[in-house]
Amino acid sequence: MKVLVTGGAGYIGRHTVQALLEQGHKPVILDSLVYGHRDFLTSANCPYYIGSISDHALLRRVFREHQFDGVMHFSAFAYVAESVRRPDVYYRNNLMGTIELLDQCVEHGVKTFVFSSTCATYGLAQTPTMAENHPQNPVNPYGRSKWMVEQVLKDYEIAFGLKHVILRYFNAAGAHPDGHIGEDHSPETHLIPLVLYTAMGKLPEIQVFGTDYDTPDGTCIRDYIHVCDLADAHILGLHYSIRHNKSVVANLGNGSGHSVRQVIECCQQVTGKSIPARETGRRPGDPPVLVARSDYARTELGWAPQYSSLRTIVEHAYRWHLGRHA
Numbered sequence: 001m002k003v004l005v006t007g008g009a010g011y012i013g014r015h016t017v018q019a020l021l022e023q024g025h026k027p028v029i030l031d032s033l034v035y036g037h038r039d040f041l042t043s044a045n046c047p048y049y050i051g052s053i054s055d056h057a058l059l060r061r062v063f064r065e066h067q068f069d070g071v072m073h074f075s076a077f078a079y080v081a082e083s084v085r086r087p088d089v090y091y092r093n094n095l096m097g098t099i100e101l102l103d104q105c106v107e108h109g110v111k112t113f114v115f116s117s118t119c120a121t122y123g124l125a126q127t128p129t130m131a132e133n134h135p136q137n138p139v140n141p142y143g144r145s146k147w148m149v150e151q152v153l154k155d156y157e158i159a160f161g162l163k164h165v166i167l168r169y170f171n172a173a174g175a176h177p178d179g180h181i182g183e184d185h186s187p188e189t190h191l192i193p194l195v196l197y198t199a200m201g202k203l204p205e206i207q208v209f210g211t212d213y214d215t216p217d218g219t220c221i222r223d224y225i226h227v228c229d230l231a232d233a234h235i236l237g238l239h240y241s242i243r244h245n246k247s248v249v250a251n252l253g254n255g256s257g258h259s260v261r262q263v264i265e266c267c268q269q270v271t272g273k274s275i276p277a278r279e280t281g282r283r284p285g286d287p288p289v290l291v292a293r294s295d296y297a298r299t300e301l302g303w304a305p306q307y308s309s310l311r312t313i314v315e316h317a318y319r320w321h322l323g324r325h326a
Contacts, residue, residue, distance in 0.1 A: 002026040002066060003238070006053055006101065007074030008044065009036030011183050012116060012172055012230055016072060017044050018181060019231035028066055030058075032075070040181060053097040063108040070238045071105055072114040073098065076146065079189065080120070083142035094145035099152060106160045112241040113153065114165040114234050119251070121147040121168060124287055131293040132168070132249050150249075157247055165237035167230075169252035170292045174226040174313040175320035182320025183227070192224070192314060195264055196321050199273040206275060208260050210282035215289060219260035223253040223291040226307035226316070236301040250301065253292025254308045263310070270314045 003020055007013035008029030013036070020027040021044070029048035031041060041048050047066075051058040053075045076094045077083070083090040105113055120143030121136045138144045153164040173192045175182030183193050197203045211218040233252050241248055258266070268275050297303040307313060 001069040001238070002028065004028050004030060004062065004066070004068045004071045005074065006030045006071070007036065007076070007116075008048070009033060009038070009041040010074055011185065012227055013072075013074035014040040014044065014181050015176060015227045016074070016231040016234050017046065018176060019228065019235055021046065023235060025235070028062070028068070030062060030075070035077070035185070037184060043180070052093075053101045054093065056100060059100060059104045063104045068108070068110050070112040070114060070242065071101065071110055072116070072234055072238070073101060074116045076116065078118075078142060079187075080140050080142050083140055083145070087141035090141045090145050094142070095148050095152075098149050102152065102156055102162065105162055106156065110162070111245075112163045112165060112238055114238050114241075115149060115153060115167065116234075117146050117150060117166050117168045118143065119168050119170050119290065119292065121150065125290050128289045129255070129291045129293045130251065132251055132296060153247075163241045163245065163247045165234075165241050165248045165250075167233060167237060167250055167252055169230055170223040170225055170290065172227050172230055173224045174228065174307060174316045176228060177307075177316055177319075179316075179319040179323050182317060182324065184324060191222070191260065191263055192267070192317055193321065195267040195275060196271065196314075196318055199267055199271040199275050200321065200325065202325065204276070205278045206264065208264075208277050208279045210286065211279050212282075213288040215259055217259050217261045220286055221257035221259045221289045221291065223255070223257050224263075224310060224313055225253050225292075226305065226313050229303075229305040229307055232306075233297060233301065233303050236297075236303050240301050248301070250297040251292045251294045252297055252303075253294050254305060255292060255294055257289060257291040258310050263314075266310050266314050267318075270311065270318050
């Protein structure tokens with residue numbers, strides 16, 4: 001298949017490009033490089049365009065130069081705190097830019113649109129494990145922008161027949177096993193790389209936000225999913241939607257969680273380093289437990305995560321960071 005991958009120079013997008021290449025498909029990348037990496041772009045060994053999904057003229061050129069079997073859309077801004085400060089930026093890129101992209105899909109006969117969504121569309125967890133029918137009540141502009149796109153996709157299917165694959169995932173982590181691509185955000189807000197940065201001496205300590213939650217060790221529990229498993233799910237979703245001419249909404253997670261203390265301990269075991277941690281108060285809005293139920297992806301899409309072990313996820317991430325920041 002020939003697939004347009006927007007945000008293909010970012011973390012999850014670039015790993016999906018790699019998976020497409022490894023499976024014999026033909027990805028084409030579109031990335032603004034606001035958060036993507038130029039070396040991720042040039043190392044992909046596939047056609048690429050530098051620019052925004054809001055650039056109407058560029059989008060028309062891309063779609064005219066290629067006949068796509070599907071589009072995978074990762075070009076979202078994804079910092080919660082920033083979205084609260086600058087909702088205009090988030091709605092303009094995440095919502096309005098996606099509508100520009102969808103219009104090109106409709107105009108050029110693309111049949112399936114794979115959307116990188118998020119558990120942030122659910123808002124505060126009402127149950128320890130969350131299935132796709134969990135109420136959606138996002139609590140910040142980032143989550144609302146993703147939720148709004150989901151509604152647009154449903155309306156576009158009714159009006160234009162464009163099928164969608166909405167994949168809501170939880171805590172992406174890890175790196176490609178060979179260490180040539182991985183997670184490199186600026187600023188970095190994810191727990192595993194921050195703990196590894198502390199082990200590597202790039203940070204003086206890791207902050208533990210809240211130690212009095214109703215969990216076995218008092219710290220928050222989250223569901224960590226390997227980025228390569230996420231990438232595989234996007235390709236399976238595209239295949240499934242095209243084969244069955246059907247839209248899909250699916251959670252992606254391992255179905256089990258690990259606490260902050262467990263992540264720190266695992267990173268200490270993998271790195272062989274002592275990792276100083278400073279306990280501080282809770283952050284507002286952090287639920288004690290956030291774990292996905294991914295039964296639908298497993299049974300309908302045939303998705304079977306290869307790297308569900310936290311230790312494997314941390315080992316792959318550490319291999320990447322050692323090479324990236326040596």
